[in-house]
Amino acid sequence: MVTVLFFARIREQLGIDRLSLILPQEPMTVSRLKQHIVDIHNPDWSDILMADNVIKAVNQEVVDDNHSLKEGDEIAFFPPVTGG
Amino acid sequence: MLFSLRLPVVEMTANFSVSVQQQDFDVSAELTLLREQSSQVGAIANFVGVVRDINDQQNVATLELEHYPGMTEKSISDIMAQAAERWQLLGGRVIHRIGKLSPGDQIVLVAVSSLHRGEAFAACEFIMDYLKTRAPFWKKELTPDGERWVDARDSDHSAAERWNYSF
Numbered sequence: 001m002v003t004v005l006f007f008a009r010i011r012e013q014l015g016i017d018r019l020s021l022i023l024p025q026e027p028m029t030v031s032r033l034k035q036h037i038v039d040i041h042n043p044d045w046s047d048i049l050m051a052d053n054v055i056k057a058v059n060q061e062v063v064d065d066n067h068s069l070k071e072g073d074e075i076a077f078f079p080p081v082t083g084g
Numbered sequence: 085m086l087f088s089l090r091l092p093v094v095e096m097t098a099n100f101s102v103s104v105q106q107q108d109f110d111v112s113a114e115l116t117l118l119r120e121q122s123s124q125v126g127a128i129a130n131f132v133g134v135v136r137d138i139n140d141q142q143n144v145a146t147l148e149l150e151h152y153p154g155m156t157e158k159s160i161s162d163i164m165a166q167a168a169e170r171w172q173l174l175g176g177r178v179i180h181r182i183g184k185l186s187p188g189d190q191i192v193l194v195a196v197s198s199l200h201r202g203e204a205f206a207a208c209e210f211i212m213d214y215l216k217t218r219a220p221f222w223k224k225e226l227t228p229d230g231e232r233w234v235d236a237r238d239s240d241h242s243a244a245e246r247w248n249y250s251f
Contacts, residue, residue: 008150008222009233057220060155076152076220080236083149083156083180083221084133084192084212 002069004037007078013048023069030056031065033075053080099175099197100168102160104151106183109193114177118197122174129204130195131212137187139234142227149182149191152220156180163214167196170210171203178211180221210247217244 004019011017024036034049048054056063057076069075099121103109111132118128135147164176175197185191194212198204223234 005152007152007220008224055220057152057155060152060158062218076155078152078220079222079233081216081218081220082223082234082236083151083219084216084240 002071002073002075004033005074005076007076009079010048010054010077014045023071028069029065030058030063030067030069030075033069049077054078055080100161100164101177102157102164103179104153104156104182105179106181108181108190109179111190111193114179114193114195118175118177118195121197124199125174125197126199127201127204128195128197129201129208130193131208132190133192135185135187135189135191139225142225142229144187144225144227146226147185147191148224148226149185150222150224151180151182155220159219160211160215163211163218167207167210171198171207173198173203173207176207176211178215180215180219182221213240213244213247216240
């Protein structure tokens with residue numbers, strides 16, 4: 001299982017703040033995981049998750065789309081940050 | 085908890101700390117703590133961010149701050165470790181508030197102590213610039229016309245680029 005978290009505008013657009021998923025057998029990257037989530041949940045999520053400015057983090061480190069995933073990972077998708 | 089392998093290993097002492105909290109903070113008390121941590125302290129620089137009442141020509145009634153629990157603390161700790169690598173610092177304190185805030189409220193404190201002012205000033209700006217562009221916080225403004233997520237500013241990214249963050 002992996003945990004997928006959504007924050008801020010993305011969380012509101014999807015209407016969900018977290019998912020638990022079983023990783024498919026094939027080697028999985030962040031970009032493939034996004035497609036997998038869209039495939040099993042909602043085709044309308046594609047535009048939201050695939051947008052250029054979506055930031056991806058794995059185990060609380062920012063990564064790019066090619067990052068490889070493994071069992072137990074915590075993956076997060078969020079918009080550009082606006083703290084401070 | 086996983087830590088980045090890309091980061092240099094820096095000894096972070098108890099003199100550096102991060103809090104993410106709903107409640108307000110007392111700047112004077114925080115600076116006193118930094119001052120009393122070490123008899124070597126010769127300079128303390130600090131920055132306090134305050135909620136504005138008007139943003140992009142809109143009146144702001146309330147600001148709501150969301151964050152990514154765990155990653156916020158970790159990312160700010162990482163940047164303090166980076167700052168401690170670049171400059172000779174004696175201590176550091178970052179407090180970032182979350183939840184509902186009103187115009188005039190304090191939202192963030194960055195305070196750094198060092199032997200001399202140059203290092204304290206630079207490290208304080210470095211930490212703040214990072215925080216604005218990398219730490220996972222999001223502001224939502226509640227205005228008389230409804231609510232809206234605040235957009236990231238290009239100027240914050242320009243300010244951050246000068247430091248050439250290594251991560």
